[in-house]
Amino acid sequence: MKTLSLTLAALLATTSLAACGRKAEAPATPAAPAPAATPAPASNAMAGMDMAPADKMAKGVGVVKAIDMAAGTITLDHEAIPQAGWPAMTMGFKIAPALLDGVAIGDHVAFDLKLHDGAGEVTAISKP
Ligand SMILES: [Cu+2]
Known part of the structure; x- marks a missing residue:
């Protein structure tokens, strides 16, 4: 009986990990249809993995x-x-590649960032 419980626990852990990598799918997750009053339940559940809970x-x-135009x-x-x-x-x-118009290597730039999960996306860039 103890062995069975451990096996079940291992299965559950494996399933949870697998679900982590498939955020895009997950239609059956009860947390998916988030009520407006509850702020980002999915982010809270993943708190251990996020550097920042929201953008x-x-x-x-x-x-x-x-600069890599092709990769953006x-x-x-x-x-x-x-x-x-x-x-x-x-x-x-x-x-966004459109923002790279007129930007060249060596340019001194000022930029705006959108931060999410410890990664940043440049949303505006200019040469002051
Ligand atoms: Cu940095």
């Missing part, structure tokens, strides 16, 4: 190090971003 905006400045990414050597709790560093961000 957050931040502003930064830095220098363009690399930009690498920025950015100064510290207190709103994100980040020190200065060089890192890649998602960016």
